Amino acid sequence: MDGIDRTRVQSIFTPNVRYLEVVEDGIEAGNVIPADFTPTAANMTRVRDNIRKAGIIGRLVANDFSGALVSAIVLDQDAQGKPVDPIKVAHELELKVRQGLEGRGIDVRMIGFAKVMGDIADGPPRW
């Protein structure tokens, strides 16, 4: 998505979120979700442990493991050097993130300056 700092997007899937643990032969570290992750029961347990070790409960992951965050930083200028329009960012978030993800047992909540601007620009919802 344009206007987002890709290198600083944070969620348990991104490689900038790591865990660190002391083991018998030294220190072990790794991505919370390993690169070869497949959604098997064993891997789920491993990820749950990694989340605990990474100390991100309450920050990127809900206290009760009911949900998780994606944190992204909106840039001042996009790749072409043009100022980023927060309203456009908000619309893209709606199209690319909410649509297609919401439903099937998952709720999507979004906040941030860009989102607020988009909501204001779109006006009140039509009842």
Add this chain to the structure above:
Amino acid sequence: MPSTRAVGHDEVILATADAGRTWRRTHYAPDAQRPLLDVWCGAGGHAIAVGAYSAYFTSEDGGASWTAGKLAAAPPPKARAARRGAPAGAADEARREAAITSTASCPPAPPGCISPAKRGTCTARTMAARTGVNSARRTRESFFGVLPLQGEAVRRLACAATSTAPRTRLELAEDRNRHGGHARWRGPLDDAGVAIVGLAGVVLVSRDGGRTFTLLQQSDRAGLSAALPAGDDEIAAVGEAGGKLISLRTRRRAREPRASGRRRPQRRCRAHGAGFPARAADLRASHADSRTVHFGTMLLAAVAVRGLRIDASFNKTLPVRHEYMRTYLDPKVAEFRGANRVLIALIARDGNMFTPEFFAALRKATTK
């Protein structure tokens, strides 16, 4: 001579003698950093331009040369000067008062100040009488328009002054309370009739050269920014809700005899935010010409109103001159910026995020 003046930002005054084909810049002062908001051309080459922060210019040669308004200032009231104490403060006060007095007293007779009052009636009162009393503590109020009140317009000039100045706001407070706004722009009907349009759909109509006004508030209460005469007892107005024709006929109107011996209607139009080179244009052209020009201006204004859009930027919300904000915006530390953040929370409705569906969705949200 169908000559036209236009005024705008940076105190620019433009003149044309050929209905807008070529323009000449007769005054320009970008250093003053104040816009001119209206210009009025009277008989005998007399012209007056007014603008923000008490800008006031006169011309006696049809606008070829302009002089800043200068008058013998009334001395500041002694009590106030004494209360200020410090000599620098008193001098400052005197200077401010001088600036205001000079704009208020338009030659050769005291001007009237149109102040919308209770029940939509307006009274024209001389500002000269009020200057020493009320405006002393004002700093620099803005003039939004010049409007002739009677046939010999210059002699009865009204400076419709509205601004952030506290005393002015008091004057207009009652009207503001009732209507959510005060009359701000005007469009003359003819020399005896004057209409002022303003915020909250206010249309004030005077049939006696500005001494009394009748309020015709539009039901939609949408702000009006410009108006033009569009025939007998009708004006065409544009504003927040687009353009429309407004009938000025009132019940009282029938009992009032038409002012006899009225002169040729003076027509003018204003291009406000319509992509015109200047902010306010005052056109005096032949009867037939002016209709065309008016229509074009209205069209431009309508287009400009429709083209409004929200221009939002995160950095506009920051106090960019603050020391901390300067550090925040320093390109050297751009890596650490992160206040303009968007958070997307995915929540599993059954309270358990460890499902293949959730992880697929989270992966998709992360990679977008």
